[in-house]
Amino acid sequence: MQHTFSSRSLRFLVILPLTFLVLCVIVAFNHRPEVFALSPIEGRWDLTIIKNGKELPSWLEVSHSGIETLVGSFVAEGGSARPISKIKFEHGKISFSIPPQWDKGDQEMVFEGVLEGDKMRGTIYGSDKINRPFTGVRAPSLIRDKEPVWGKPIELFNGRNLDGWKHDGKKLWSAKDGLLRNNDPGSNLITEKKFTDFKLHIEFRYPKGSNSGVYLRGRYEVQISDNLGDPPLRDFFGGIYGFIEPSHQMAKAPGEWQVYDITLVGRQVTVTANGKTIICNQVIPGITGGALDSREGEPGPIMLQGDHGEIEYRNIVITPATE
Numbered sequence: 293m294q295h296t297f298s299s300r301s302l303r304f305l306v307i308l309p310l311t312f313l314v315l316c317v318i319v320a321f322n323h324r325p326e327v328f329a330l331s332p333i334e335g336r337w338d339l340t341i342i343k344n345g346k347e348l349p350s351w352l353e354v355s356h357s358g359i360e361t362l363v364g365s366f367v368a369e370g371g372s373a374r375p376i377s378k379i380k381f382e383h384g385k386i387s388f389s390i391p392p393q394w395d396k397g398d399q400e401m402v403f404e405g406v407l408e409g410d411k412m413r414g415t416i417y418g419s420d421k422i423n424r425p426f427t428g429v430r431a432p433s434l435i436r437d438k439e440p441v442w443g444k445p446i447e448l449f450n451g452r453n454l455d456g457w458k459h460d461g462k463k464l465w466s467a468k469d470g471l472l473r474n475n476d477p478g479s480n481l482i483t484e485k486k487f488t489d490f491k492l493h494i495e496f497r498y499p500k501g502s503n504s505g506v507y508l509r510g511r512y513e514v515q516i517s518d519n520l521g522d523p524p525l526r527d528f529f530g531g532i533y534g535f536i537e538p539s540h541q542m543a544k545a546p547g548e549w550q551v552y553d554i555t556l557v558g559r560q561v562t563v564t565a566n567g568k569t570i571i572c573n574q575v576i577p578g579i580t581g582g583a584l585d586s587r588e589g590e591p592g593p594i595m596l597q598g599d600h601g602e603i604e605y606r607n608i609v610i611t612p613a614t615e
Contacts (some may be wrong), residue, residue: 315588330361333381333407336431336578338370338586339367340423341416349511349586350416350426351578352403354379354386366390366403371581372527372534386412386452392419431578432589434558440613448483448594448608457481460584465598472605474504474598481598482510482584486591489613492554495606499545502601503505505533508556509592514563516552516603519543530565531582538563538570549606557613 331354338604339350341384349368357363362379371393379388384407405414405426412428448456451470457463461479465472472481487509494506496516506515519529520543530538530552542565544550553564563571579586584595596605 305519310446312526312563315499326521331356331381333362333379333386333605337412337428338431338579338588339412339426339428340586341426343369343422343424347585349579349583351431351586352428354381359489365535365577366583368393368401369581373578375553381407384450386414400545434588436489436558440557442491442611443614445609445611446485447499448610449605451606454481456484458484460595461599471507471520471541471604472596472608474596474601474603477599477601479598481596483593483595488591488612489557490555491611492594492606493609494554495549495551495608498546499602502546502603503597503599504603505556505580505597506552506554507580507595507597508554508561509584509588509593511579511588512556512561513580513582513597514552516597517593518546524570530563530570532561532574532576533576534572535580536561536571536574537597538565538573540568540570542568542570575610 312413334356338354339351341348341350346606350369351367352364354362354364362381364376364379365373366376367373374390374393376388376390379386386405387403389402391400396603401419402417403414404410410430414426414461416424416426418424432577435543449467449472451467453467454465459479464476464479465481493530498503498504498518499515501518503518504516507513507514515527515529515531517529519541522528524538524539525539526535526537527533529541529543544566552567559575560573561571561576562569562573579588584592594610
């Protein structure tokens with residue numbers, strides 16, 4: 293049987309797919325994802341805390357999880373970076389709480405602040421019942437627009453005395469026979485000179501169970517600790533304390549001489565431990581607890597941690613980048 297189509301049928305066959313297409317467009321438009329905008333509080337913040345009349349460095353990072361939830365990371369005047377599960381930010385006011393890191397008290401640390409453009413101010417309420425006023429500024433990116441040009445190597449330790457170094461407390465370090473030694477744990481040793489970008493060669497030896505660290509610009513600690521046989525963790529040997537874990541655990545046995553070769557350009561760090569690169573061009577987000585200050589955009593010294601355990605250093609050579 294032969295079928296014929298009327299003009300009305302032909303029009304229907306043409307209009308039907310067009311109608312379906314229009315409906316698809318309408319549905320897609322009505323279900324488009326919400327336009328996402330960063331909260332003005334997001335980013336990294338260099339903080340300065342006032343505790344018992346003394347300025348102490350601190351650090352905060354705020355980021356989003358999903359569209360509406362803010363999370364983050366916080367470094368107090370001591371200790372490592374701690375995660376923040378939820379940050380409240382409304383009408384220019386920020387607040388969050390995290391449990392104590394070291395003590396056994398049951399009171400949370402409470403952070404309350406006010407955003408004022410690219411600055412922040414507020415108070416931190418601690419479990420020690422001491423209120424800590426603080427101020428903050430946005431942390432610099434420290435991105436370099438060209439590769440560094442390296443200058444001449446400089447011996448930071450002459451092997452004979454402490455010329456070029458200063459203590460941050462009691463004078464507990466000594467120099468003899470080419471060795472820089474922390475005789476009695478209790479103070480850190482700091483170079484008088486300050487540096488921006490550099491390559492650092494440093495050799496060290498520690499007894500069983502000891503702990504030290506090399507603070508780059510006085511702010512970012514490369515951990516030194518007795519971790520032979522342990523997994524590579526960010527607060528173990530070779531890690532950027534609290535932030536970056538090494539790819540391999542390269543610690544030798546206590547009593548053996550060991551070597552770090554460290555390159556710091558802006559925030560990017562490379563660490564070679566005992567001949568193997570364990571961190572390669574990783575970005576350091578912020579300062580380590582116990583840093584000298586939080587002024588990340590400024591040059592800083594090399595600081596050797598001496599308040600945790602016995603340690604010996606030798607052959608400390610820095611090669612700064614030229615201006």
